[in-house]
Amino acid sequence: MNKTRPHLLWAICLWIGLFIPLAAQAQEPEEPPMLNVLLKGSSIEQATEAVIRAINSHNYSFVRQQSIDSHLVPQAWEAKSVRIVYFCNFDTMSKALALDTRASEFIPCRITLIETRDGVELMAVNPAWVSLRLGNYRLHEYCLKLKVDYQAIMDEATL
């Protein structure tokens, strides 16, 4: 009995350490994996410009935009119907990476624009969904704010 006690104690500590955060996670409201917005009646060029304007007005730096197959096919053959816009906020990026290098999973921020029959669909991975999976609550706080910024940028682009 005396022999097993340290093992049992160790197991209980490990179990509590692992499951208390998981229990807290269970209480977090569910997050959708993707953030989507449709820009009705826009061309992909207009939508790209609108997204870049919205990025700049929300205190983020526009990094670059590219076709989905950029560098994979000759420039003249690049797909016109799918573009990616990258952006970031250096201060937030530095703080998030200092907290957890797994923050690189959603760095740099990116929005994919896909031209459809109805307009242009904006799609982005919800960083709060990612951080809930990672189970780092301090990082999750950043990601909730980041999600709100994504939504604000995407919504402003529709105006």
Add this chain to the structure above:
Amino acid sequence: MKRLACAMVMLAGVTLAHAAPQSASRTADMRDAVDRITNAAENSDYQLVKVQAIDTALVKRGYEDPGVRILFLGKASAMEQAEKEYPPLLSMLPIKLVLVVRGAEIVVISDDLDAWKEMFPEPAAHRLIEMWRLDIEQMLKDFAAH
């Protein structure tokens, strides 16, 4: 008592196993690691699309060096296939690998493709994601080899 302890540890292990990006490491500096992963990608018919030097970008602006660099890798046929078979997956491309400095080693970490499967539960998406997972596995093997 022992059984109870084992059961608890096993349960904890199962819970931890839910998120597991692929990774590989080797002794190298960042430049060497970028070269090696680029070669490994080319061996699997992928091309380096962009190196996002997060480390130098942050240092240049007065922040601490996070020891992180991001590589974007693509394959034209993978893009075409995604566009044809499951367009929402285009939002996950090009594939991203993160290089992290850990002492004298560089660890290369992929996105968590199991998470992608949760995001896109349809079989058409899973088929493509599984193909990319195998491609990444091969690249990481090549990177770590020799």
